[in-house]
Amino acid sequence: MSSRRSRSGPTLNFKAVLLGEGCVGKTSLVLRYMEDKFNPQHLSTLQASFVTKKVTLPDERRAQLNIWDTAGQERFHALGPIYYRGSDGALLVYDITDQDSFQKVKSWVRELKQMRGTEISLIIVGNKTDLEEQRAIGYEDARQYAQTVGAQYLEASAKENEGVAEIFELLTQLMLERLSQRERDAEPPNLLRLDASDAVSVSEGEEGNGEDTGTGQRSCCGI
Amino acid sequence: MRKPAKRGKRDAAELRELWRTAIRQTIMLNRMETENAMLQLRQNENELKRIKLDYEEIVPCDKQLIERWEQIIERNSTQIGNKKDPKVLGHAIRTGVPRSKRGDVWTFLAEQHSMNTAPVDTKRFPNFNTPYHTLLKHLTEHQHAIFIDLGRTFPNHQFYKDPLGLGQLSLFNLLKAYSILDPELGYCQGLGFICGVLLLHCDEANAFQLLKHLMFRRNMRTKYLPDMKKFQLQLYQLSRLVKDHLPDLYVWLDQNDVSPTLYAAPWILTVFSSQFPLGFVARVFDLIFLESSDVIFKFSIALLSVHKQQLLAKDNFEEIMDYLKTVVPKIEPNCMEKIMKLVFSMDIGKQLAEYNVEYNVLQEEITTTNHHLEMLNREKTQNQHLEQQLQFAQSSIAQLETTRSSQQSQITSLQSQVQSLELTIQTLGRYVGQLVEHNPDLELPNEVRRMLQQLDDLERQRRRPVFADRKIGKSISVNSHLGFPLKVLEELTERDEHGSPQKQKKEKTPFFEQLRQQQQHRMNGQSSNVPANEPVVSAVAPTPPSRPNRLLDNASARTVIQTKLDELKLPEHVDKFVANIKSPLEVDSGVGTPLSPPSTASNSSGGSIFSRMGYKTTPPALSPLATRQTYGSSAVAITTAPAPGPMEQVPPVVTIAAMPQEEEQAMHPLSMVGGDVNVRFKGTTQLKSIRPVHHMRAIPLGGVQHQSSTESSVGVAPVPVELAPPAATTGRS
Numbered sequence: 001m002s003s004r005r006s007r008s009g010p011t012l013n014f015k016a017v018l019l020g021e022g023c024v025g026k027t028s029l030v031l032r033y034m035e036d037k038f039n040p041q042h043l044s045t046l047q048a049s050f051v052t053k054k055v056t057l058p059d060e061r062r063a064q065l066n067i068w069d070t071a072g073q074e075r076f077h078a079l080g081p082i083y084y085r086g087s088d089g090a091l092l093v094y095d096i097t098d099q100d101s102f103q104k105v106k107s108w109v110r111e112l113k114q115m116r117g118t119e120i121s122l123i124i125v126g127n128k129t130d131l132e133e134q135r136a137i138g139y140e141d142a143r144q145y146a147q148t149v150g151a152q153y154l155e156a157s158a159k160e161n162e163g164v165a166e167i168f169e170l171l172t173q174l175m176l177e178r179l180s181q182r183e184r185d186a187e188p189p190n191l192l193r194l195d196a197s198d199a200v201s202v203s204e205g206e207e208g209n210g211e212d213t214g215t216g217q218r219s220c221c222g223i
Numbered sequence: 224m225r226k227p228a229k230r231g232k233r234d235a236a237e238l239r240e241l242w243r244t245a246i247r248q249t250i251m252l253n254r255m256e257t258e259n260a261m262l263q264l265r266q267n268e269n270e271l272k273r274i275k276l277d278y279e280e281i282v283p284c285d286k287q288l289i290e291r292w293e294q295i296i297e298r299n300s301t302q303i304g305n306k307k308d309p310k311v312l313g314h315a316i317r318t319g320v321p322r323s324k325r326g327d328v329w330t331f332l333a334e335q336h337s338m339n340t341a342p343v344d345t346k347r348f349p350n351f352n353t354p355y356h357t358l359l360k361h362l363t364e365h366q367h368a369i370f371i372d373l374g375r376t377f378p379n380h381q382f383y384k385d386p387l388g389l390g391q392l393s394l395f396n397l398l399k400a401y402s403i404l405d406p407e408l409g410y411c412q413g414l415g416f417i418c419g420v421l422l423l424h425c426d427e428a429n430a431f432q433l434l435k436h437l438m439f440r441r442n443m444r445t446k447y448l449p450d451m452k453k454f455q456l457q458l459y460q461l462s463r464l465v466k467d468h469l470p471d472l473y474v475w476l477d478q479n480d481v482s483p484t485l486y487a488a489p490w491i492l493t494v495f496s497s498q499f500p501l502g503f504v505a506r507v508f509d510l511i512f513l514e515s516s517d518v519i520f521k522f523s524i525a526l527l528s529v530h531k532q533q534l535l536a537k538d539n540f541e542e543i544m545d546y547l548k549t550v551v552p553k554i555e556p557n558c559m560e561k562i563m564k565l566v567f568s569m570d571i572g573k574q575l576a577e578y579n580v581e582y583n584v585l586q587e588e589i590t591t592t593n594h595h596l597e598m599l600n601r602e603k604t605q606n607q608h609l610e611q612q613l614q615f616a617q618s619s620i621a622q623l624e625t626t627r628s629s630q631q632s633q634i635t636s637l638q639s640q641v642q643s644l645e646l647t648i649q650t651l652g653r654y655v656g657q658l659v660e661h662n663p664d665l666e667l668p669n670e671v672r673r674m675l676q677q678l679d680d681l682e683r684q685r686r687r688p689v690f691a692d693r694k695i696g697k698s699i700s701v702n703s704h705l706g707f708p709l710k711v712l713e714e715l716t717e718r719d720e721h722g723s724p725q726k727q728k729k730e731k732t733p734f735f736e737q738l739r740q741q742q743q744h745r746m747n748g749q750s751s752n753v754p755a756n757e758p759v760v761s762a763v764a765p766t767p768p769s770r771p772n773r774l775l776d777n778a779s780a781r782t783v784i785q786t787k788l789d790e791l792k793l794p795e796h797v798d799k800f801v802a803n804i805k806s807p808l809e810v811d812s813g814v815g816t817p818l819s820p821p822s823t824a825s826n827s828s829g830g831s832i833f834s835r836m837g838y839k840t841t842p843p844a845l846s847p848l849a850t851r852q853t854y855g856s857s858a859v860a861i862t863t864a865p866a867p868g869p870m871e872q873v874p875p876v877v878t879i880a881a882m883p884q885e886e887e888q889a890m891h892p893l894s895m896v897g898g899d900v901n902v903r904f905k906g907t908t909q910l911k912s913i914r915p916v917h918h919m920r921a922i923p924l925g926g927v928q929h930q931s932s933t934e935s936s937v938g939v940a941p942v943p944v945e946l947a948p949p950a951a952t953t954g955r956s
Binding site: 047 | 368371374375378412413415447450454455484485488489492493497540544
């Protein structure tokens with residue numbers, strides 16, 4: 001009964017946002033993840049585009065990923081932090097061949113830390129590993145930086161379909177962990193009350209069931 | 224070219240002729256090559272134009288329209304300053320513009336529009352009139368941003384397809400020149416598509432003029448400015464227009480969380496060119512050049528209304544978004560006609576102006592609301608903090624309350640203990656008195672004598688009229704403190720007299736009986752002691768000093784008592800009493816609740832409980848036993864007293880003492896005090912009444928010292944009148 005309830009329970013909703021300089025491959029990562037396609041000639045993303053994907057979590061729960069793919073150009077962020085406001089996770093994407101795009105990731109980290117504190121799960125993504133020979137930022141440097149800011153670090157190639165699914169899986173996992181962490185944090189003040197009520201309701205339910213089997217139809221409330 | 228005619232020598236004329244021929248032929252060849260190149264160029268241009276204009280006109284354009292447009296353009300270009308009738312132009316645009324003539328038509332329409340509008344402020348834009356080729360010589364800081372978008376602008380169009388091909392280079396030049404001309408805007412994503420459309424219809428320089436026209440004279444530049452305020456306004460305006468024109472669709476989209484922000488950004492920023500076919504986009508441009516950039520709203524509304532039914536049929540966010548992204552941009556010919564019809568019939572100027580104002584008002588409200596929200600949040604956190612404090616305080620109050628009640632119950636039990644002990648003391652006292660009476664030679668130990676004296680004191684206290692006006696009710700007065708133990712004593716004596724079941728009942732009863740008998744005798748005026756039933760009493764009776772103070776003064780009696788006590792094995796009990804009495808008192812005084820003051824009874828006017836306990840020496844004249852005897856059985860005192868004087872003094876005392884006794888019966892001391900405590904506690908839950916212990920000490924001290932020894936007052940002193948915090952009491956004890 002409990003297992004059925006958890007499966008049929010409300011699907012979790014996660015909002016994830018892709019941020020990063022223009023042309024680092026944000027849209028390509030999304031396209032690869034969503035449709036397993038790569039289009040070298042897709043359009044520049046204007047403002048933002050929005051896609052959703054339903055995933056099944058390891059614990060068999062269903063979750064919906066709402067992915068915001070944003071425009072790389074700075075001025076679109078002047079529209080207000082509407083994309084990362086309320087988001088549970090962020091992919092900060094840069095181009096491993098482009099030092100500037102890595103600097104942009106750093107400024108995004110600063111902004112997100114300032115605006116969202118620790119409420120948001122961060123993954124820094126070095127994209128375009130297919131251009132290894134043109135690499136400008138070392139793997140270790142990026143990983144260490146990510147560590148200092150409390151972010152995960154992954155590398156991927158949307159073009160070659162390397163490590164793309166892993167990014168979104170890790171992000172989902174992080175967001176899930178953060179969610180349960182939040183629930184745990186929210187609990188302590190209510191812990192006693194919740195436990196008490198739970199215990200009461202459970203025992204009532206059991207008693208009620210017992211009564212039901214014994215006397216037929218009698219509501220738990222009647223006891 | 225040379226003719227190797229003969230191997231022999233050629234004459235000069237021949238050579239000259241040969242040279243001439245060669246030169247002529249070279250010239251001819253050059254000419255042909257140039258001509259070839261010219262032909263090639265023309266062919267390239269046509270090819271380019273063909274490539275550029277390689278888009279389908281959704282509704283095929285009538286060939287005759289070319290001539291017609293040529294006529295319109297020609298006639299007006301010859302008469303500059305002559306404005307063409309807008310109705311004619313409108314009709315002509317509505318009928319359609321042939322692709323090949325579009326660039327010219329746009330230029331013509333731009334010129335027409337510029338005639339009526341003020342020139343651009345060159346002070347704000349010093350480079351406005353700088354020639355295109357001069358601008359291109361400068362460098363732009365937006366080079367990178369422009370560059371990364373080149374491959375992502377019309378990536379599927381032949382002209383722009385090749386990386387760094389002619390199309391992309393032209394695009395780059397145009398965007399670069401514009402970013403230098405308008406540094407405030409620089410480069411914004413989406414602008415590339417506008418340039419792309421223009422470049423498809425005319426050459427770079429011309430496209431640049433048209434771009435300038437659109438941006439400055441058609442007010443398209445503001446939405447690309449870095450703050451994007453105009454763009455946000457336009458999204459809001461579109462949302463409101465949808466609500467006005469398609470209310471049911473608006474509600475439907477709203478229910479599914481589909482706002483114009485999600486689908487209309489490319490419509491507004493690229494004038495549909497990033498998603499829609501060029502045939503459609505070109506028609507939008509036609510109308511922009513004819514009317515204004517507001518036609519983007521008209522087309523948006525027209526698109527939504529054409530697809531309204533299908534959109535209403537989609538019942539979730541994903542499907543609606545998918546439909547808007549994939550199906551809506553596919554413009555069918557019949558659809559196109561409907562759209563054009565709608566667009567030409569729509570008038571939204573007034574609404575746009577209205578929503579502009581509305582948006583600005585809303586923005587202001589939002590900022591103030593945000594401010595209020597911030598304040599509210601701050602208040603909320605503060606509230607939470609205070610609530611926590613309150614909870615903490617409440618829990619500590621509850622804790623204190625439980626401590627208090629437990630202490631109260633402890634006090635009550637101690638109180639009853641004290642009562643029984645007092646009773647014991649009294650009984651023993653009387654018994655000792657009796658003993659002394661029987662054995663005049665009995666020598667009492669000092670402690671016992673002191674105790675008896677104190678009992679005597681106490682009796683005296685009880686008789687004092689002061690206690691008659693004890694109306695302690697709400698406020699705890701000094702009297703009440705005193706009154707309580709006394710009352711207890713009174714009750715006890717009462718009980719004794721009525722033979723209440725007590726431990727020492729067996730011992731007492733005969734004593735009381737005897738006393739009562741004595742009393743009766745004396746009341747009856749019998750001056751001689753009538754021997755009671757018990758032999759002991761009769762034996763004692765003749766001895767003159769029945770008053771303890773006299774007994775105590777009598778050294779022989781003391782020794783007799785001592786020996787008697789020894790014989791009776793009483794000293795153990797006496798010791799126990801002393802020990803027992805001590806402990807409850809200490810606890811009582813330590814607890815410091817309203818209950819404790821009575822037990823300490825540190826009143827100036829009378830002997831405290833300590834006086835009963837033998838902690839001090841009272842003057843013999845105030846010996847408690849004497850008074851007690853007079854009270855309990857007035858006859859005893861009268862008979863035993865050597866002089867008749869005391870006899871006369873006693874009766875009024877008795878009567879006075881009787882009154883408080885009655886009063887006290889009506890109100891049980893414990894219940895009274897308990898009630899008092901509760902009332903007080905409820906009334907002042909804030910524990911305001913807690914006062915420093917030292918402060919309280921002064922009051923009892925003075926009073927006690929008056930009659931009691933300093934020794935006792937030190938022991939009793941620090942009893943707070945009002946509720947004292949447990950911490951204070953424990954600290955003291």
